[in-house]
Amino acid sequence: MNEGVEWAAHVLLLLDWVDSDRPMSTTRLAAGYELPPPYLNKQLQALVRAGLLTSTPGARGGFRLARPLDKITLMDVVTAIEGPDEAFRCTEIRRHGPGRDAPERVYDSPCAVNAAMRRAELAWRQALAEQTLADVQAEAEAHAPRLGEQLRAWHERT
Amino acid sequence: MNEGVEWAAHVLLLLDWVDSDRPMSTTRLAAGYELPPPYLNKQLQALVRAGLLTSTPGARGGFRLARPLDKITLMDVVTAIEGPDEAFRCTEIRRHGPGRDAPERVYDSPCAVNAAMRRAELAWRQALAEQTLADVQAEAEAHAPRLGEQLRAWHERT
DNA sequence: GGCTCCCTACTCGGATAAGACCTGTCCGAGTACTTGAGG
C-alpha cells in the first residue's frame, strides 16, 4: 500500500487538532513531520481532488479541512491516495483455460475465485468505512490526553 | 496485488479437478491457461515453499496438491504468493512529528492510525481464512455443473 | 496623512527524473524412460 496513506491520515488529524483559522502550508506540514515537502504536496493535492481538503493558493496560502473529521472515514483517505481500483483484479484467465474451445459456454457465470476475493476485499472496505478520523482521534487522545495541547502549542510556537 | 494469486488459485483448483495420479508439469499448466511457462513456474515454486504443492523433479515430473482443497484457504494462497507482510506498514511518522522533542513521551502508546488500519486488514484476512478452495470449487460447480467433467476430458485428451 | 500602484516573497499545481518492485526469461542440476549391447 502507498505510504502516502499514513501521511494523509496524520496530516488530517493535525489540521483538526491545531484548528487554525488560517490555512497551513506544505512547508510547515513537511517540516513538522520531517517529510520531503514536494512529495507531501503531491499527496495533499490528491486529498484536494478527493474533496477532503480545500487549498488556497498564493502567499499565506495552504490547506484546510474541507469537512469535520467525523465526516471523513478511513475509506475516504485510502481511496483518495490509492485510487478507486480494487487490489485484486480478475483477468478472467479461466476463459483462456482448458475448455475455452468447448461449444457450451460453461464460463458465462461469474468466476468463483473472483467472487471469493471480492467478498474479502468488501470486508476490508467496510471496516475502513466504519471508522471515521474522529474515532481515530478520540482513540489517540484516550491514550495520550495531552497530545492535542502539545500540538496546539507547537502551532503557536512556530 | 500480485497477479500470481489468481493463477495460483486456478491451478490449485485444476489439480484437484483432474485428480491425476501423476504430477502435472508447468508446461501443461501454462499451455492450458495460455500463461508464460517460466513465470508460472516461479509462482508454483512459491506454492511449494509454502507447502501447498509438492514437486517431483526430473522427467515425468511436475506438481501435485500437498493436501486436500478443504485444508487450503484463500489466506494460504495469498500469503504464499504475496508474502506474510501487511499491506499497510506503519512507519511511526508521529515520532518525527510535532512534539518529538517534548520531555514527556506522549507517543509511547500504540499509534491510533496504525491500530485502525490493522483492524480493517484483520477483517480482510479473516474473510480470506474463512473461505477454503473447496468452497470456491463448490461454488463454481454450482454455476457450471459440467465444469469438472470438461476439465477431466481435457486432461485425458492432451 | 492617506490612497494608489508596483514590487517582492511565498505557496499551490502540474510536468519531470530516479529507484524499487513486479513481470518475464534463460540456463543448469537432476530424474525417468529408452535403446542398444552383451550374456
Place this chain on the structure above:
DNA sequence: CCTCAAGTACTCGGACAGGTCTTATCCGAGTAGGGAGCC
C-alpha cells in the same frame, strides 16, 4: 530372450534482464502583503 548400462529427453530450481508503478524533485502560475510615490 532377459539383464544391464549408457544415452537422451524432459522437468524443477534458481540466477538474470525489461517494464511499470511508486517515490522524489523541480519549476512555473498566481496571490497576499509591504513599501514607495503621489495627491
